[in-house]
Amino acid sequence: MKYRYVAILICLAASLLSSPAGAQPLSHVEPQMMGMDPERLLAADSLIIEAIVSGQTPGAVLAVVRDSFIVYKKAWGWMQREPEMREMHTNTIFDLASLTKPLATAAAIMKLVEDGHIRLTDPVSRYLPEFARFGGMELPLREQPRIIHLLTHTAGLPSYAQVRQLEELYGPAAGDSLMTWLCALPYRAGPGTSFMYSCPSFITLKQVVEAVTGTDLASWTRRHIYEPLGMNETFYLPDAALLDRIAPTIYSDEKGMIAGIVHDPLAREVMRGISGNAGLFSTADDLALFAAMMLNDGAVNGKRIMSPATVRTMTRAPAGLESFGRALGWDLSSSFASNQGDLFGEKTYGHTGYTGTSMVLDPETRTAVILLTNRVYPDDSASVVDLRAKVANVVASSILK
Numbered sequence: 001m002k003y004r005y006v007a008i009l010i011c012l013a014a015s016l017l018s019s020p021a022g023a024q025p026l027s028h029v030e031p032q033m034m035g036m037d038p039e040r041l042l043a044a045d046s047l048i049i050e051a052i053v054s055g056q057t058p059g060a061v062l063a064v065v066r067d068s069f070i071v072y073k074k075a076w077g078w079m080q081r082e083p084e085m086r087e088m089h090t091n092t093i094f095d096l097a098s099l100t101k102p103l104a105t106a107a108a109i110m111k112l113v114e115d116g117h118i119r120l121t122d123p124v125s126r127y128l129p130e131f132a133r134f135g136g137m138e139l140p141l142r143e144q145p146r147i148i149h150l151l152t153h154t155a156g157l158p159s160y161a162q163v164r165q166l167e168e169l170y171g172p173a174a175g176d177s178l179m180t181w182l183c184a185l186p187y188r189a190g191p192g193t194s195f196m197y198s199c200p201s202f203i204t205l206k207q208v209v210e211a212v213t214g215t216d217l218a219s220w221t222r223r224h225i226y227e228p229l230g231m232n233e234t235f236y237l238p239d240a241a242l243l244d245r246i247a248p249t250i251y252s253d254e255k256g257m258i259a260g261i262v263h264d265p266l267a268r269e270v271m272r273g274i275s276g277n278a279g280l281f282s283t284a285d286d287l288a289l290f291a292a293m294m295l296n297d298g299a300v301n302g303k304r305i306m307s308p309a310t311v312r313t314m315t316r317a318p319a320g321l322e323s324f325g326r327a328l329g330w331d332l333s334s335s336f337a338s339n340q341g342d343l344f345g346e347k348t349y350g351h352t353g354y355t356g357t358s359m360v361l362d363p364e365t366r367t368a369v370i371l372l373t374n375r376v377y378p379d380d381s382a383s384v385v386d387l388r389a390k391v392a393n394v395v396a397s398s399i400l401k
Contacts, residue, residue: 024230024301026070026288034066035401041072043394051387052077057356057373059088059247063284064395065368068292068300072395073284079247080257082378093233093246093281094372095263097353100280101202103234103290104221106151106314106329107306108209111224114310117212120148120318120328124155124204127211130183145191147208150201151328152321156188157198163265174270179207195324197336199266199277206276218274228303229289234282236262236274246281249355251378263355263376278353284370287359291368294361315349315363338385339371341392358388362396369395 031038041064048060059077063070075088096103112118118127123144125131134144135156149155161178170177182200189196206217213220218236226234238246238260250258260281262268267275289300294315298306306314314328325334330349339358340348344367350360356375361368369392375384 025285026065026068026292026300028073029069029071031064031066031071031398034069034071035399036064036066036071037398037400040394040398044072044391045074045076047387047390047394048076051384056382056387057375057384058377059092059373061088061090061092061094061284061370061372062391063090063288063370065288065291065295065370066399067366068296070285070288073288079374080251080259080377082251083257088247089245091233091245091283091285092372093238093242093283094357094374095247095249095278095353095355096280096282096357097262097264097278097355098199099282099287099351099353099357099359100267100276100278102329102351102359103282103287104217104225104280105202105205105209105276107225108217108221109147109151109205110306110310110314110328112209112212114307118147118208120146120151122147124150124208127208128179128204130179134183135188136184136186143190147205148318148321148328149191150205150208152318152324152326153195153198153201154192154321154324154326155198155201155204156191156194157182157196157200157204158185158188159196160199161266161270163269166270175272178203178270192321195326195334197334199264202276203266203271204276206271206274209276216274217276218279225305226286229286229293229300229305230303231282231286231289234280234286234290236279236281238281247372247374247377249374249376250380284372287370287372288368291359291361291370295363295366295368315347315361339388339392341389341396343393343396352388356384358384360388360392365396365399367395367399 061075064072075090077088079086079088145155166174246259248259249263262279264278267278293300297308298311325332331337339352340360344362345364348362352358356373358371375382
């Protein structure tokens with residue numbers, strides 16, 4: 001046991017010496033050094049290969065984090081098959097889709113909460129005056145949606161917004177008019193009374209962040225979260241120079257190859273690529289850094305991003321909203337939480353992305369499972385719902401200590 005910890009300290013020291021402060025990636029150690037069975041982890045290989053062969057996804061990258069170390073990282077299959085074959089690599093950049101919600105939007109909101117700029121119980125109308133007429137009518141303050149309702153998908157907003165309808169109504173100004181459109185919709189369930197997974201809720205949160213900070217969500221998260229963590233390959237609107245490393249999400253004779261442009265229509269057409277519901281791109285290594293930060297109470301590699309109190313609050317169900325199974329930006333036990341599998345602990349949280357991305361974090365064992373696929377390529381006809389849960393079970397069962 002003594003020698004195992006000595007080896008871990010040597011790995012960590014080597015990483016600290018070879019990278020600038022606050023910008024180093026996680027060190028890699030063998031699973032057994034972190035109390036995990038490497039033979040059990042190998043079962044994930046078979047599951048992923050089978051999924052690729054059966055057409056569930058063209059390829060995949062899996063990273064497993066324990067505490068502040070990567071214990072398993074592999075790539076399988078192909079980034080693309082048309083018009084040419086290109087292998088998947090562990091440094092492939094993925095369209096994260098709805099992982100944007102916890103990693104960018106909710107993280108920004110919680111940073112603003114801990115810095116004293118906003119409160120979770122603030123009415124949305126304090127920052128976006130349109131919400132004073134939420135539901136198309138003047139509402140007393142006590143009946144207006146709060147920031148916490150947006151974070152838990154309990155604000156009464158719809159699940160989505162039809163892009164074509166918005167463009168017909170507002171033309172090029174659809175993004176600027178989205179809040180007005182949302183607030184004019186017929187009044188729905190009162191805030192905090194029902195759960196409706198809602199992309200517009202997180203676009204609204206983006207607008208709140210920008211109203212408070214005076215800058216766009218992409219710039220703010222880059223400066224306050226990703227750069228301090230050393231997440232140098234996490235961004236909105238990826239540069240064209242990176243296209244060879246970005247997993248495509250669409251291929252057709254009509255559209256050709258689509259890569260580096262967010263797949264989600266609202267984020268792409270209405271929000272022009274910088275949105276609160278989707279638009280973030282990243283790699284397995286960068287997501288491992290974010291996961292380690294969350295698992296270690298807001299700090300990793302000597303760099304603190306959030307306070308322990310913020311992480312605790314962000315990853316538990318708010319009082320009075322427990323029955324909906326949602327934390328603040330993260331999923332706990334709602335109908336969308338199947339990616340957690342069956343074997344992790346009751347405090348486990350995570351999120352998925354429509355394009356085929358997934359993160360699962362178990363604070364009790366300090367373990368994270370990051371599974372990245374581009375299952376929507378080439379024609380959005382495949383599913384990795386089953387694969388996510390099975391891989392999570394394999395990882396959980398490999399934990400011996």
